[in-house]
Amino acid sequence: MRISQISVFLENRQGRLYDACSLLGEKGINIRALTIAETESFGVLRIVVDKTDDALELLRYNGFTANITEVVAVEVSDKPGGLAELLKLLSDNDINVEYMYGFVEKSTDKALLVFRFENTDAAQDVLVKNNIRIANNQDIQGL
Amino acid sequence: MIWNEEFECMPLDELKKVQSNYLEKLVDYVYANNEVYRARLDQVGIKPGSITDISQIVKLPFTTKMDMRDYYPYGLFSAKREDIREIHVSSGTTGNPTLVGYTKEDIQLWSTVMARTLCCAGAEPGDIIQIAYGYGLFTGGLGFHYGALEAGLTILPMSSGQTKRQLKIMQDFKPRILGCTPSYALYMADEARELGIDPRDSSWEIGIFGAEPWSDSMRNEIEDTWDIMATDVYGLSEIIGPGVSQECTYKDGLHIFSDVFYPEIIDPDTGEQVAEGEDGELVITTLTKQGIPLLRYRTRDIVSMTNEKCRCGRTSPRVSKIKGRTDDMIVVRGINVFPSQIEHVLLGIEGTCPHYQIVIDRAAHKLDQVEIMVEVDQQLFSDEIKKLNEMSARIKKEIEGVLSIGVKVKLVEPKTIERSMGKSQRVIDKRNL
The missing domain is CATH 3.40.50.12780 (ANL, N-terminal domain)
Known part of the structure; x- marks a missing residue:
């Protein structure tokens, strides 16, 4: 029920984000969701793509430090307060969110959000128990 | 006299x-x-x-x-x-x-x-x-x-x-x-x-x-x-x-x-x-x-x-x-620094590889600055900024403990440190000595 995110280490140098993205584009890999976390000297690019294994190999082959991170893609009602509702549920169950970001595309009237939890197992239990729909790798590839 | x-x-x-x-x-x-x-x-x-x-x-x-x-x-x-x-x-x-x-x-x-x-x-x-x-x-x-x-x-x-x-x-x-x-x-x-x-x-x-x-x-x-x-x-x-x-x-x-x-x-x-x-x-x-x-x-x-x-x-x-x-000794603020000291620290920290470079500069405020660039490989890397910062702080603390001078640690991408003749150039001394 989890999906694979690729995390890429990027130095804060001009063109590094471009380098990574153009590499994927050239090989026909589509980025479904993306976020960048940055510090003064470096950043971490986090992406969900359609062909994870190919993308990882490609990035590493071209000298990037890249890892797979297990994240959870959660469907949230695309209406005011939809996210807050979900966050309240997580908070009430003592689930910590490390970071989160949204998908580029939408499936129907739901928004799809990527969550990196401190404790993924516990988070997943809470979500499943509360009938929150979690997207799997096939769902993502089918987007 | x-x-x-x-x-x-x-x-x-x-x-x-x-x-x-x-x-x-x-x-x-x-x-x-x-x-x-x-x-x-x-x-x-x-x-x-x-x-x-x-x-x-x-x-x-x-x-x-x-x-x-x-x-x-x-x-x-x-x-x-x-x-x-x-x-x-x-x-x-x-x-x-x-x-x-x-x-x-x-x-x-x-x-x-x-x-x-x-x-x-x-x-x-x-x-x-x-x-x-x-x-x-x-x-x-x-x-x-x-x-x-x-x-x-x-x-x-x-x-x-x-x-x-x-x-x-x-x-x-x-x-x-x-x-x-x-x-x-x-x-x-x-x-x-x-x-x-x-x-x-x-x-x-x-x-x-x-x-x-x-x-x-x-x-x-x-x-x-x-x-x-x-x-x-x-x-x-x-x-x-x-x-x-x-x-x-x-x-x-x-x-x-x-x-x-x-x-x-x-x-x-x-x-x-x-x-x-x-x-x-x-x-x-x-x-x-x-x-x-x-x-x-x-x-x-x-x-x-x-x-x-x-x-x-x-x-x-x-x-x-x-x-x-x-030898490769460098003197910074009166302290003798050997690149091997830094290598030793990095080897002792799980997840770091001994790919590093020491950049010494005498900045505008005139005291020598030491910056250690450490390459981030797959093992050291984490998707969480928090963990990367923790690692960087740990490297800094351990190196400072050995050298007895303050240093800056910068995490860099692999292979960004120039290798010359198969060996990386460990020290870049930008001071105009």
Whole structure:
């Protein structure tokens, strides 16, 4: 029920984000969701793509430090307060969110959000128990 | 003034007699009192009494920094531990630090050579000296202190740091002499300007700067900034600390006190002495030390030397400023740094690979900055910024613990550190030395 995110280490140098993205584009890999976390000297690019294994190999082959991170893609009602509702549920169950970001595309009237939890197992239990729909790798590839 | 005219201005043939006499006694002394040296002298067939002339020094074995570490702590001592009155320790590389011990007579020797040093720079008895070298295990502060006591100066024992206080004390007591690292002298000038003090109005007339390499252009900058005469002092703890050699007011090479510290310049590869004036590694024999006398200690500093009598009247040979090193040691803010120390730390932290680069810069505020670039490989990498920052902080803390100076750590992408000939270039020194 989890999906694979690729995390890429990027130095804060001009063109590094471009380098990574153009590499994927050239090989026909589509980025479904993306976020960048940055510090003064470096950043971490986090992406969900359609062909994870190919993308990882490609990035590493071209000298990037890249890892797979297990994240959870959660469907949230695309209406005011939809996210807050979900966050309240997580908070009430003592689930910590490390970071989160949204998908580029939408499936129907739901928004799809990527969550990196401190404790993924516990988070997943809470979500499943509360009938929150979690997207799997096939769902993502089918987007 | 010349503190000890008899020895500092002695005609060279007479000086040779003094040196020969000391060397004979030294060989006998270490043979009788130190196992390591006895074995080494036996190996080359030298017995007490077989060395009678200073020219025979080439028959003696060298002593290296590695020996200092291998025989840590007391293996190279010739005096009994209980006769050692003071111990100084300099930061070590991956293994043991370098430890030196002084007997009461050694402290007296140190006082004397430092009195010579201060007077060589132009000090006169009665002058006030501000000692802004660190006091403690580092030899800088106490070496200057003993010399100033001996020479009859008034001492302001500041130690390093606390710049505002240094400036206040300078303004209140009007010392004529300043002793500190050259980079600290420039750093203090910036601080002075911020406090509205014109550095050119300072009371300092003479600066005795050392413990790190510095260039003539830096000398000009310091002299212009402070309206001061900036002189170079050289020393190393293995020999005695500061007080091995010092520039006189003509600033034309550092006078080495060769009646007690016998200098040779050798080809570092062959070990043979080079011709006068040629570049080579400075090798020093401590002719009269008792605690930890050293035979032909290889300083790894590349210099040249001249025996020509100086305009100041001293006959003691003059050694050039340090032109390079035979190893990869770098000196930052008076601390010796070996790239291997950093490698050792990185190897000890799980997830880091020993791909690193040390960038040293003397930034606008004039104190040397050390930045360590560490390559982030798959193992070290985390998708969480928090964890990467934690790793970076841990590397910083451990390196600072080993080096005893503050560093910046920057995580970089793999392969961004240039590899030359299959080996990465470990040190980039951007300082204009």
